[in-house]
Amino acid sequence: MSSTSSTTTTGTGTADGTRLTLEIWHPDCWGLQATEAVDAGLLVHTAHRTVDGTVKGHFTAYADTAGRLDEFVAFIDESPLTHSTVELGQGTGGTASDPGNVTRELFVEYEPEHSISETLVSHGFIHEASVRVEGGVEHWPVFVADGRAEVRDRLEAIRAETDATITISKIASPAGDPSGVPDRLDRLTPRQREAFELACERDYYAWPREVSTRELAEELGVSKTTLLEHLRKAEAKLLNPDDA
Template identity: 40%
Template sequence: MTDSDQERELLEVTLDIWHPECWGIASTDEVGSGLVGHGAAVDGRSGYERCTIYGDSREHVEQAIDVAYESPFIRTIRQVEDAVPHYGRQSLIGRTAQDVFIEYDATEGMGAAFLSQGFVLNSSYRIENGLETWELLVYTTRSSFERTLDDIRKERDADITLTRLSPASSPSPVTSRHRQQELTPRQREALTVARKRGYYEWPRAVSVQDLATELDVSKATFLEHLRNAEAKLLGDGH
């Protein structure tokens, strides 16, 4: 079947991505921080993005920002001082977080690659543990989408794994993986440590207070993250 035989449709796409020389991947992999991106814009050979860098401490976040300064592809990085949350305020995504505005070489960033091919960000993208996850919308045919994805792989020397492809007009099947992607990093952290330490075993191998102490948060805060994670996985979260 050729493109002329197919109808264009609005597709929802989720992609897991690794590509070389990405400062966001480098910082999350080497420093252990995380990043949430809020979109991109392209003007000529420059790409622009606002993103939130989060970590366990102010020093942790600053280390991640230093990685950005060292990247040969970052032209400008500015902290957005009125962003929320600020240093010292506990956030849903990390103990401390900082918003930054970045200008980079548009021939290198994934955001610029997607925008130039007609993709639209369908949610904030995120980078954790050295891997980018993008949720996108694109209006195209299936065969054209596959070719475009191959072109981006070659152009950016990227490993791109398609984890979801569905028409935007139809209800999305809610899978365990999809629900896990809806967790905030703090919720995922609480759930992971609870599983590893035997909280769900019977009899329980660890107390809530022990888990909260391990993550350096209050018992109430830990339970809030854990219960919200459980609710989302059971399909009752927001």
């Protein structure tokens, strides 16, 4: 397990450094297995080595419902790849800055070989903001003090060492978005993001609208009521003025 978004941006990596968002899968990771098995996600805040050589990390687990979150936390706790799971609080309603409707703070202890964090650091990738884990993929916002050619070489070395699958979903120069400021889409659950992005692609928010809610719901394979609920919650999180 490790210590944000799929839209590609443009920018110029220079000798002064490059900002990237990496999408990563690697073997034997309890977080990847948990988010692939249960429709929920993790935000990874901090992780540190203990005196016993294990890793303890602080996470926010999130899901659409309390029942789904219970299932998710139970999967993590029962995983053979974790030593212990300590809950800081029971499930609560998410705020506008939370990625899910229900969240829970966790401390999880595990072995360092089940993380790719130290390998990234050893190859010069500096972790810039919370890592998001959803659908069996880790989304790493990182900075590396090299241009694009050197970044490619470093990523190839990591792939070879860890048998990881790594793709770049965002790339920008150091003058791009400030570090530590999350993409607003990271506030959304996978279902909310899927509904919102599809609505944008189909010009649902254009005037006049190019697609109906019924058509969007059919394309997503959900009811019209469910689609509208996803869009309503996505819009509330994206438009919250307190975080503008």
